[in-house]
Amino acid sequence: MKSGFVNIFGRPNAGKSTLLNALIGEKMAIVSPKVQTTRHRIKAFLNKPGEYQVIFSDTPGIIDPKYKLHERMMGAVKSALEDADVALLIVDANDQFEECDAIFGALRLAVPSIVVLNKIDGAANGKIAEAEAFFAGKPYCRKLVKISALQQVHLPKLLDAILAFLPEGDPFYSEEDLSDMPTKFFVAEMIREKIYQLFGDEIPYHTAVMINEFKEKESLVKIQADIIVQRETQKAIIIGDKGKMIKQIGMSARADIEQFIDRKVFLELFVKVRPKWRDNEMQLKEYGYN
Ligand SMILES: Nc1nc2c(ncn2[C@@H]2O[C@H](COP(=O)(O)OP(=O)(O)OP(=O)(O)O)[C@@H](O)[C@H]2O)c(=O)[nH]1
Ligand SMILES: [Mg+2]
Numbered sequence: 001m002k003s004g005f006v007n008i009f010g011r012p013n014a015g016k017s018t019l020l021n022a023l024i025g026e027k028m029a030i031v032s033p034k035v036q037t038t039r040h041r042i043k044a045f046l047n048k049p050g051e052y053q054v055i056f057s058d059t060p061g062i063i064d065p066k067y068k069l070h071e072r073m074m075g076a077v078k079s080a081l082e083d084a085d086v087a088l089l090i091v092d093a094n095d096q097f098e099e100c101d102a103i104f105g106a107l108r109l110a111v112p113s114i115v116v117l118n119k120i121d122g123a124a125n126g127k128i129a130e131a132e133a134f135f136a137g138k139p140y141c142r143k144l145v146k147i148s149a150l151q152q153v154h155l156p157k158l159l160d161a162i163l164a165f166l167p168e169g170d171p172f173y174s175e176e177d178l179s180d181m182p183t184k185f186f187v188a189e190m191i192r193e194k195i196y197q198l199f200g201d202e203i204p205y206h207t208a209v210m211i212n213e214f215k216e217k218e219s220l221v222k223i224q225a226d227i228i229v230q231r232e233t234q235k236a237i238i239i240g241d242k243g244k245m246i247k248q249i250g251m252s253a254r255a256d257i258e259q260f261i262d263r264k265v266f267l268e269l270f271v272k273v274r275p276k277w278r279d280n281e282m283q284l285k286e287y288g289y290n
Pocket of ligand 2: 016017018029030031037038058059060061
């Protein structure tokens, strides 16, 4: 059977996480219209017993690091570069192709790479043909596949292209599992996603989420999480007038978490101020950015 690591790279907002979710058919990675949504390498497995196990990894969008948090994010990209059997290089059809090319070239990939032209549903006139001509001659481009991750167009074609490059081997992970990440990780991510969806500007970039308690009781699961921000003013915004905003975060996160773990959830959220946590080694570690 075919088995191996297929790692997803690209600029922020290219649709990497949307693609991972569409390929797996489950919401594994959080998604938002804002850049730098993903901060970890997120592994998810696609199993067809006896035929293949594809271990996909979503990674943070590639950027120049400004904080230690960004360095950790780019560390996640580097780890995914090291064990890839196949690389998917995601390009937003409306992005600047030169900038994508500069990044893909700098990755110095030694494994077969598929350029995945995403968001073809919203591509400006001529952009698709332009992308095909532009990437065709690039040394890293073994194949170009055009898709819409959002509308799930041409995904079987992409999977066929991936399988053609994937080595033969035994599965690395149990065929029952979807991921090697703990439930607590996904829970923290679902809370973080609501912050990306509810708040404009800079707030999401100053925020981390930490799960302090995850207790399975008879009738429900009790979860207590801290939302970490850098300043008191941000704490006030997250809480909102009479607690309106934090209530909204809690309600929509709880609905997602209940669906994910298939249990009733009691979710308690606190907001804590930790100045400059994004540059603090100990705090980064505490919040799961190793
Ligand atoms: N129109 C359209 N939008 C898409 C498509 N795929 C993703 N998007 C949108 O693009 C935005 C970014 O998607 P993400 O999946 O979070 O992008 P990402 O590459 O993981 O971004 P980072 O984690 O920030 O690097 C979201 O608003 C998605 O809904 C697509 O095929 N078509
Ligand atoms: Mg992402």
